[in-house]
Amino acid sequence: MAKGAVTFDIETCKGCELCIDACPQDSLQLSPNINAQGYHYAVLVKDNCTGCTNCALVCPDAVITVYRETKKGKVPVARVTNVTENITVTLTDERK
Ligand code: SF4
Ligand code: SF4
Numbered sequence: 828m829a830k831g832a833v834t835f836d837i838e839t840c841k842g843c844e845l846c847i848d849a850c851p852q853d854s855l856q857l858s859p860n861i862n863a864q865g866y867h868y869a870v871l872v873k874d875n876c877t878g879c880t881n882c883a884l885v886c887p888d889a890v891i892t893v894y895r896e897t898k899k900g901k902v903p904v905a906r907v908t909n910v911t912e913n914i915t916v917t918l919t920d921e922r923k
Pocket of ligand 2: 835839840841842843844845846847868869885886887888889890891
């Protein structure tokens with residue numbers, strides 16, 4: 828199983844928990860801390876992320892970037908942008 832990681836734009840997160848429900852690894856939780864908007868934001872709490880991209884694909888606010896460890900190092904494999912206009916989903920095949 829691929830070794831993955833995620834990063835969050837915590838100031839954009841609204842704490843909806845969709846990513847937490849979508850994670851098959853139970854890798855995510857809401858932080859006890861709040862961001863500038865007053866929301867508890869999602870954070871990675873376990874070292875078992877596979878880089879499956881589920882969390883990034885369900886996030887309505889394009890907060891999450893998913894990375895996978897490859898022979899070339901850690902590369903981004905999923906980032907969702909333009910959620911208020913035409914949605915753009917970028918998936919990268921790390922085997923290339
Ligand atoms: S990439 Fe997959 S395993 Fe990793 S945090 Fe997101 S949903 Fe969980
Ligand atoms: S789905 Fe997005 S907005 Fe919702 S808690 Fe997760 S990172 Fe935050």
